Amino acid sequence: MLKKIFPVLILLGVAFLFVKYMSASESKKRFIKHLLKQVQYLPGRYFA
Amino acid sequence: MSDYDAIIIGAGLGGLACGAILAKNGIKTLICEQANGCGGCCSSMEQDGFKFDIGPSVVEFKWVWDVLFEKLRRRTSDYIDFIEIDPIYSFITSDGKRFSYQADLNKTRKTIKMLSEEDARGWDRFADTGSVMADIFFKSSMFSPMMTVFDMILFGMKNPMLSFKLKYVFINFESALKSFFKSEAVRSSMGMHAYYLGLPPALCPGYAVFLCYTDHEGLHYPRGGMVSIPKGIEKAFIEENGEIRYGEKVEKIITDGKRATGVKTASGEEITANVVISNINAKTCYLELIGRDKLPRWAVKAIESYEYSFANPNLMLGLKGEIELDAHHTVCHSTVDDMNRAWFDYCMKGKIPDRGFMLLSCPTIEDKSLAPENHHCLNIVTVAPYRLSGGKDWDHIREEYVESRIDIVEKEFRLKLREKIVTAKLNTPKDFERMLLQPEGAIFGLQFDNMSSMVFRPRIRSGAVKNLYLVGSSTHLGGGTPTVTASGILAADIIMREKFNA
Numbered sequence A: 001m002l003k004k005i006f007p008v009l010i011l012l013g014v015a016f017l018f019v020k021y022m023s024a025s026e027s028k029k030r031f032i033k034h035l036l037k038q039v040q041y042l043p044g045r046y047f048a
Numbered sequence B: 001m002s003d004y005d006a007i008i009i010g011a012g013l014g015g016l017a018c019g020a021i022l023a024k025n026g027i028k029t030l031i032c033e034q035a036n037g038c039g040g041c042c043s044s045m046e047q048d049g050f051k052f053d054i055g056p057s058v059v060e061f062k063w064v065w066d067v068l069f070e071k072l073r074r075r076t077s078d079y080i081d082f083i084e085i086d087p088i089y090s091f092i093t094s095d096g097k098r099f100s101y102q103a104d105l106n107k108t109r110k111t112i113k114m115l116s117e118e119d120a121r122g123w124d125r126f127a128d129t130g131s132v133m134a135d136i137f138f139k140s141s142m143f144s145p146m147m148t149v150f151d152m153i154l155f156g157m158k159n160p161m162l163s164f165k166l167k168y169v170f171i172n173f174e175s176a177l178k179s180f181f182k183s184e185a186v187r188s189s190m191g192m193h194a195y196y197l198g199l200p201p202a203l204c205p206g207y208a209v210f211l212c213y214t215d216h217e218g219l220h221y222p223r224g225g226m227v228s229i230p231k232g233i234e235k236a237f238i239e240e241n242g243e244i245r246y247g248e249k250v251e252k253i254i255t256d257g258k259r260a261t262g263v264k265t266a267s268g269e270e271i272t273a274n275v276v277i278s279n280i281n282a283k284t285c286y287l288e289l290i291g292r293d294k295l296p297r298w299a300v301k302a303i304e305s306y307e308y309s310f311a312n313p314n315l316m317l318g319l320k321g322e323i324e325l326d327a328h329h330t331v332c333h334s335t336v337d338d339m340n341r342a343w344f345d346y347c348m349k350g351k352i353p354d355r356g357f358m359l360l361s362c363p364t365i366e367d368k369s370l371a372p373e374n375h376h377c378l379n380i381v382t383v384a385p386y387r388l389s390g391g392k393d394w395d396h397i398r399e400e401y402v403e404s405r406i407d408i409v410e411k412e413f414r415l416k417l418r419e420k421i422v423t424a425k426l427n428t429p430k431d432f433e434r435m436l437l438q439p440e441g442a443i444f445g446l447q448f449d450n451m452s453s454m455v456f457r458p459r460i461r462s463g464a465v466k467n468l469y470l471v472g473s474s475t476h477l478g479g480g481t482p483t484v485t486a487s488g489i490l491a492a493d494i495i496m497r498e499k500f501n502a
């Protein structure tokens, strides 16, 4: 049961975040984009 | 046997603070500085009888130097004479109106009340939250190494209030301001503090908003110019038998396998040491002084991923006669939108903004010794890109830039300058790069945001190279005179513990 609900919950979560992002002000969008752009570097930055 | 116990590259505030503590503990320490004097960004230059600050114009968190001098078993006041600045800011709007924020919270409340009745209540909430945030984000984190997740967990455990204030990490400066203040005038008066972290209000983390509060805990200026701070630390370092070489550029950090073993200077001399400490930009340190070929691929990628912080051209003017300013710092008022536009529509496109951030700093209001009698020093600090569009080059637009800045101050902010100018000197981002070997004239080393701070900023103890330590604006807590000094103190403590069993 939990196995079936889990992906649905994740999808709902992603959809919620997407809607939140789309309705955010330009300033907030810029802030989020600026941070997301750097996520890929975090593991390397952590160990350097 | 190594030549020295520790070699420090760069005599900026971070390097000097670290060196002074090491020397105090009997560690044989050498500082190699490429310039002919100490201080790096925090130094002063003389021209025609005027003494100008090339970089910072005031300091917050004066107590950081008390911590340093306490560790050196000395009194700060014997080495640096700090003058308190009050009013902490004055503002000029483009319609010629003026208002000031005093250090006293109630006096500032009265000024804010004149701008907006509702925001006076916002100010009370802001000051309450600010005092908690100052303790957590600025004071406690200043001396926490933040090198690993465990350091962060420990920090969280020591500061349980942090969990209630975490929202300010996840929202931007602009939203944090809006949550306290409704009037555009009040928000604009505080918005420029985002640039203290080197970012516009839209990109700067929300917690930086509380720097507007910490200013009220005391802003100070060292008598004799900003260089008096590094000079004071240098004096203590030398008294403790520390050795400092000026005009000594380090070209390479020598490594043996994954271990730093010394440095090679521009004159070809190789000097060995048990520990190498870099006070220079972390990207330069890793990618050029160590060398890409000596580093693992993941480390090169990680270091390359950091952006340089922004640049601040600094126009220094020697003026004769009275000055129509009433505070050490005067902000030429801009809206928060203008501050964002200056970044996104101008700097990011290689254009120099005409509005968004313009700070007038007049240290001679407090310290008359910096200029001949009846004269003043005035710095006009703005934000601008290092790379200019349209094939322009900073070296070719100096005059145009100087004239346009003076025009803005005269026409928009109605201050008479031109007729009073006795001497002028402009430091462009390129000049900063040449003088201090700071790439792109980046005044705070690397950009500072949530993804490049704390455990994600280059560590004090290098993770990629053994026996290499980093201090200064590229490390935890980023640029700013108190934070880099704190990084030097932290690094010295870590080095003493890890390398010299103290």
Ligand SMILES: Cc1cc2nc3c(=O)[nH]c(=O)nc-3n(C[C@H](O)[C@H](O)[C@H](O)COP(=O)(O)OP(=O)(O)OC[C@H]3O[C@@H](n4cnc5c(N)ncnc54)[C@H](O)[C@@H]3O)c2cc1C
Binding pocket: B009, B010, B011, B012, B013, B014, B015, B032, B033, B034, B035, B038, B039, B040, B041, B042, B054, B055, B056, B057, B058, B059, B060, B248, B249, B250, B251, B279, B280, B312, B313, B314, B381, B435, B436, B437, B438, B443, B444, B445, B471, B472, B473, B474, B478, B479, B480, B481, B482, B484, B485
């Ligand atoms: C225009 C401007 C305004 C500022 N305003 C403020 C302010 O109002 N308040 C505030 O708190 N902070 C302010 N800052 C920031 C503050 O000055 C810096 O963050 C701080 O001084 C940096 O110190 P640091 O220890 O990182 O070393 P740095 O000052 O960066 O010094 C590094 C030193 O290393 C030397 N060096 C570089 N490469 C080599 C090499 N290969 N070999 C040997 N030596 C080398 C350089 O010459 C330099 O002396 C401002 C900075 C600027 C530029």
